[in-house]
Amino acid sequence: MPEFNRETLVNAVLALALLIAPLIAVFLGEPFYVALASRVATLALAGVGLNLALGTGGMVSFGHAAFFGLGGYVAGIAALHAFEGTTFIAWPFEIGGSEHMIVIWLVAMAVAGGAALAIGAISLRTTGVYFIMITLAFAQMIYYFAISLPTYGGEDGLSIYLRSGLPGIEAEDPLSFFLVCYALLLGALFLMHRLVDSRFGAALQCARMNPQRLATLGIAPFPVKLTAFTLSAMVTGLAGALFAELNGFVSPAMLSWHRSGEIIIFVILGGVGRLFGPLAGAALFILLESFIGGWTDRWQLVLGLILLAVVLFARGGVIGLLAGKARHD
Amino acid sequence: MSAAFLIEQLLNGVQLGVMLFLMAAGLTLVFGVMGLINLAHGSLFMLGAFFCAWIAGQTGSFWLGLGGGFLAAAAAGALVEIVVIRRLYDRDHLDQVLATFALILIFSELARWVFGDRPLYLDVPELLSGAVPLPGGGRYPAYRLAIIGVGLLTAAGLYLLIARTRLGMQIRAGESDREMIGALGVDIRTLYTAVFALGAALAGLAGGMVGALQSVQVGMGEPVLILAFVVIIIGGIGSIKGALLGAILVGVTDTLGRVFLPQFFGLFLPTSEATSVGSSLAAMAIYLLMAVVLAWRPKGLFPLDA
Numbered sequence: 273m274p275e276f277n278r279e280t281l282v283n284a285v286l287a288l289a290l291l292i293a294p295l296i297a298v299f300l301g302e303p304f305y306v307a308l309a310s311r312v313a314t315l316a317l318a319g320v321g322l323n324l325a326l327g328t329g330g331m332v333s334f335g336h337a338a339f340f341g342l343g344g345y346v347a348g349i350a351a352l353h354a355f356e357g358t359t360f361i362a363w364p365f366e367i368g369g370s371e372h373m374i375v376i377w378l379v380a381m382a383v384a385g386g387a388a389l390a391i392g393a394i395s396l397r398t399t400g401v402y403f404i405m406i407t408l409a410f411a412q413m414i415y416y417f418a419i420s421l422p423t424y425g426g427e428d429g430l431s432i433y434l435r436s437g438l439p440g441i442e443a444e445d446p447l448s449f450f451l452v453c454y455a456l457l458l459g460a461l462f463l464m465h466r467l468v469d470s471r472f473g474a475a476l477q478c479a480r481m482n483p484q485r486l487a488t489l490g491i492a493p494f495p496v497k498l499t500a501f502t503l504s505a506m507v508t509g510l511a512g513a514l515f516a517e518l519n520g521f522v523s524p525a526m527l528s529w530h531r532s533g534e535i536i537i538f539v540i541l542g543g544v545g546r547l548f549g550p551l552a553g554a555a556l557f558i559l560l561e562s563f564i565g566g567w568t569d570r571w572q573l574v575l576g577l578i579l580l581a582v583v584l585f586a587r588g589g590v591i592g593l594l595a596g597k598a599r600h601d
Numbered sequence: 602m603s604a605a606f607l608i609e610q611l612l613n614g615v616q617l618g619v620m621l622f623l624m625a626a627g628l629t630l631v632f633g634v635m636g637l638i639n640l641a642h643g644s645l646f647m648l649g650a651f652f653c654a655w656i657a658g659q660t661g662s663f664w665l666g667l668g669g670g671f672l673a674a675a676a677a678g679a680l681v682e683i684v685v686i687r688r689l690y691d692r693d694h695l696d697q698v699l700a701t702f703a704l705i706l707i708f709s710e711l712a713r714w715v716f717g718d719r720p721l722y723l724d725v726p727e728l729l730s731g732a733v734p735l736p737g738g739g740r741y742p743a744y745r746l747a748i749i750g751v752g753l754l755t756a757a758g759l760y761l762l763i764a765r766t767r768l769g770m771q772i773r774a775g776e777s778d779r780e781m782i783g784a785l786g787v788d789i790r791t792l793y794t795a796v797f798a799l800g801a802a803l804a805g806l807a808g809g810m811v812g813a814l815q816s817v818q819v820g821m822g823e824p825v826l827i828l829a830f831v832v833i834i835i836g837g838i839g840s841i842k843g844a845l846l847g848a849i850l851v852g853v854t855d856t857l858g859r860v861f862l863p864q865f866f867g868l869f870l871p872t873s874e875a876t877s878v879g880s881s882l883a884a885m886a887i888y889l890l891m892a893v894v895l896a897w898r899p900k901g902l903f904p905l906d907a
Contacts, residue, residue: 332695394892398898401638401838405830406895413888420881472662476706529827533702540699570714575705583700584688 274409286484287458290555294450306446307518312551312558313453314515315466319538319550320460321507326536327545329482329500334404335391335411336349336535339505340439341527342387343380343416343512348430348522350376355433373443373452376517385502387414392501395495408529415527429523432516453514457551460507465547467503476500482526508535518554537579543589553591605739610860611853616745618852619752621674623807624829625836625844626759627800633839634775634796635690640701641681642804642829649805650812650821651712654721661820663726667809671790674805675798682885686777687790709819720818748810755803756845763841772796776839791800835894837901846902851887859887 290309295388318340325331344556353360353369361367370376388497395406419427437443442482467473472566479493486493516522525531526561534557586593628642653671675685680847689697725744732740738774761767783789808822815821821861832851834838836843870878894902 325765326695333699334698394895395896401632402834403696404638404698404898405834406891409827409831409834409888409891416884417881420877420884422877437826529823536695536699536702540695544695570710573710573714576703576710579703579706580700581687583686583692583696583703 274339277595279546279548279591282552282591282594285553286548286555291454294447297449303446306450308558308562310446310450310453310518311515313450313457314511314518315535315552315558316551317453317457317460317514317536318508318535319542319554320457320464321444321504321509321511322509322535323539323545323547323550324467324599325501325504326539327549328473328480329504330478331396331497331501332404333353333407333504334529334532334536335407335409336505336508337527337529337531338391338411338414338513339384339417339456339508339537340531341414341522341524342384343509344510344516344522345424345512346360346380346383347376347436347513347516348432349424350379350434351422351432351434351517352430354436355510356395359370371434371436376436376513377476379505380513382580384512385506387500388502390507392498392505396497396501406546408532411529411532412528413491415524415529416518418527424521425495428519429522429525430521432520435517435520440514449518453518456510456514460510461547461551468547472496472499499536508516517545541589542569543591546589546591546595549589603737603739604617604689605735605737607640608735608737609739609741610856612741612745612749615849616749616752616852617856618849619749620807620811621750621825621828621832621852623755623803623846624825625832625848626841627756627803627836629798629831629833629836629839629844630772630796630840632833632851634772636687637689638694638697638701639686639800640698640826641704641708642800643706644676644712645801645804645817645822646808646811646825647712647817648677648708648782649808650723650817651716651721651808652805653809653849654812655716656819657723658721663724663813665792666723667806670809671802671806672810674808675802677805678801680800681768681801683795686797688791691748707822713819720816720907721812722816723812724812725813728860742800742814751806751810755806756841767791768795828887831891833901835891835901839904840901843901845904850890854890855887862886876895 276457290312294306294309297303297309318336321339322333322336325336349360350370354371355369357368359366359368370379391407391410391445395403396408398406418424418498424430435443435449438452442448443452473498478489479496483493486496505590512526516526538550538553538557540553541556542549542551546552560575561571564574568574582589619733624642624646627645628639631637631639631642651670653666653670655666657663658671660666681704683712685700690698727744729744729747731743733743733746735741761769763772771782771787773789775789775792775796779865794881807825828851832847833844834847836845836847859880862883863876866875866879866882898904
């Protein structure tokens with residue numbers, strides 16, 4: 273059981289607020305805010321994925337948009353083939369599209385995980401600034417690959433005309449879709465909580481703080497980090513599939529390095545290594561974006577200044593500010 | 602496929618490589634001396650291009666524009682170093698990445714504000730608007746040859762600066778032991794500002810020269826920045842020699858891949874498929890090159906600490 277402290281309270285309030293806000297919005301007849309809450313939930317999920325690699329494992333990946341976008345493309349391509357009744361691969365066995373949510377989720381996680389396994393195997397040979405640049409470069413490679421794929425929209429991207437569904441759930445209804453995203457977010461947070469407290473989580477934290485020591489204990493750091501990197505990408509890939517279905521659209525922009533930067537911003541704004549940090553960060557980011565963005569066209573300028581101020585003067589993020597006590601490094 | 606065509610494409614590759622070198626040299630110097638990763642380097646490139654195009658448009662002189670772009674980028678670099686970057690030297694790389702990412706957002710939005718949403722265009726100067734005959738019968742634009750010349754001269758100049766001058770000696774000393782050269786009485790803050798401004802000026806020079814080959818617009822620095830990252834990863838972060846070699850390697854691989862891979866697949870695939878397979882593979886070629894180099898030498902071809 274988690275001990276009851278200020279951080280637990282802040283986390284509970286955050287989780288409740290995200291659940292209640294869209295319910296009130298539906299009650300007031302403002303469906304826009306339901307979509308906004310779904311946006312927060314999916315982007316927070318992407319951040320939860322990155323937080324495992326960046327926060328717990330100390331792997332500063334500047335390429336998580338690759339996994340986010342790959343998840344999105346899985347959803348887009350599955351919807352396209354299901355809509356047209358065509359196949360993705362016709363030989364040696366037939367793989368067609370799918371309208372089944374769970375199939376899409378599993379495939380999105382598998383594709384993102386596979387890519388992360390390959391990228392991680394090369395990138396994790398290096399550390400520090402090399403790792404940042406290499407993950408960035410590989411993500412950019414996938415971005416250019418998506419642009420040069422005319423079958424799946426190339427630069428223009430791909431529309432998803434029909435959201436995939438679950439038996440018994442009307443996914444086209446905004447509130448139902450939000451609840452699905454919300455349930456997945458809470459599920460992922462719970463799993464992360466268990467993972468960080470497990471033997472594996474301890475090894476991963478030790479790999480961040482002192483890899484030599486981990487090695488002398490008889491655990492090689494490389495496989496631990498690679499596993500965490502892959503798991504992290506799978507969660508972000510799932511978030512990407514949800515995000516694409518939410519927008520009904522996937523394009524190379526989902527893979528761009530600006531997106532990678534944004535996912536890092538969620539984690540940093542919320543507080544690195546804090547369980548609910550990505551949720552706080554994504555919520556704050558989306559709120560600022562929609563309110564400041566509605567007030568001025570220069571949102572990017574304001575975001576830049578805020579980010580600069582946070583990095584220079586307010587380390588620890590929102591959760592750090594609200595819950596006090598910094599984590600031990 | 603004639604020899605002239607091959608030479609022309611090779612020159613295109615070298616020209617791209619030389620331009621990447623101007624970017625990568627600044628990045629790698631700043632990393633080598635100050636240990637800082639600067640994502641906003643692409644913004645300085647963009648700034649150089651914007652000032653060059655704007656001044657050239659106002660005065661009608663490309664050369665004034667190029668000088669203006671160079672100086673504007675240097676000034677912006679010095680200003681940013683004093684206001685923001687200076688506070689980041691002691692931070693970890695994550696903070697540096699985030700703060701310089703924030704600088705990109707700020708620079709891009711400011712450029713959009715000041716210069717407008719529409720791209721600017723810059724004409725090749727009169728003096729270099731002709732073409733030079735190539736051995737084998739082709740002709741090659743004089744302007745692109747001039748870019749290659751400027752890049753190689755800059756490389757030679759940087760080598761002399763670092764190997765033969767007092768400033769270069771301080772830079773080399775700063776790479777190996779920061780505290781010690783501070784203790785020996787070198788004003789390390791001014792040195793850092795100078796190095797950062799030098800890197801920025803080189804990026805601005807590259808931006809100004811490239812501005813005559815493509816439209817000058819917000820966001821033009823970012824693809825170049827990422828290519829420059831690939832260059833210094835391949836060359837070894839902190840090494841100028843590695844940056845030059847890596848830049849030429851990346852420039853030539855990218856250019857030749859885009860031209861020849863679709864043709865190569867055309868030998869045994871239908872044309873439309875060959876174009877699509879070839880061009881997607883060409884888009885990934887330099888990253889595959891990077892992966893191969895890393896699998897072989899995780900610290901690049903010329904690691905700093907070797």
